[in-house]
Amino acid sequence: MRYMMIIHHDHEAMAKAPQKELWAEWAAFNEALNKAGAGFSGGLRLTPGKEGTVVRNRAGKSDVLDGPYADTREQLAGYFFIDVDGIEQAVEWANRCPSSKYGAIEIRPIVEQNAP
Template sequence: MRYMMLIHHDEAALAAAPQKELWADYAAFNEALAKAGLSGGERLEPSAKSTIVRTGDGRAEILDGPYADTREQFAGYFFVDVPSLEEAVAWARRCPSSRFGTIEVRPVHDPRPGN
């Protein structure tokens, strides 16, 4: 089953973390994913660089900056194709950003009939 691990972390806490150690941890995490035959992830730019588009009432509203004023921001994602939710959760626990926020594990919808 495919799962998406959505990374939500506190950008300020992550920026304050020891950067050399953090990126070494991410390199080890990515290497472990590769050794397990799983795909790598994508890192996003900070939320301050985002653009928000909302449409309603026949008009579009375009805003700069984060979608919501929250402690955690959406930072990136990984896909893992593993046999069970438990294994996907185990990978999420290993993700270095789990120390700075939340990793949401969500099944990827299978569009085939009966799934």
Template sequence: MRYMCLIHHDEAALAAAPPSLWGEYAAFNEAMAKAGMTSGEGLEPSSKATSVRVNAGKKTVIDGPYADTKEQFAGYFIVDVPDLDAALDWAARCPSAQYGTVEVRPIKAWK
């Protein structure tokens, strides 16, 4: 089953993280590759986000992220594993789990 793991973290906490974090990410991405998966991608800071809403056919463009929260959406990766427990294990291995939350969601199979 495929799961998307959405990385949410406090951008200020991540900015203050030790430089070793990027080595941890390299090891995490290597482990994913050895397991036959590809790592996802990170995102630019939420300050570079633009959000779009459509209400009654009128498009509204908003500078910044959709929600003003402590944690921002920072990236994602997809795992193809036997079950939710295995997906949660991968989420816990993600270095950003130390600085925020990794949300795990099953990917819907459209038929």
């Protein structure tokens, strides 16, 4: 089953993390993802939420807002994809992700193309 692993982390906690060790962990984690085979992809990092733009269209009116969608400590930081037998293995990969120490990894199944 394919899963999208959505990384949410606290930017303050990440800023306080030992950077050299953190990026070494990320390099090793991405290497493991890339070696895991088809259906896996190394993580992609996003800029901080404050650099994003949110667009909402309601009743024909478009609102364009600067900054993150919600004012929370944890912001969407990146994502990666895995292809494993089930949720137990997905949880194992989430625990291996370096950002799990500084926020949360949301695991979302991918809807198969033939699904209703």
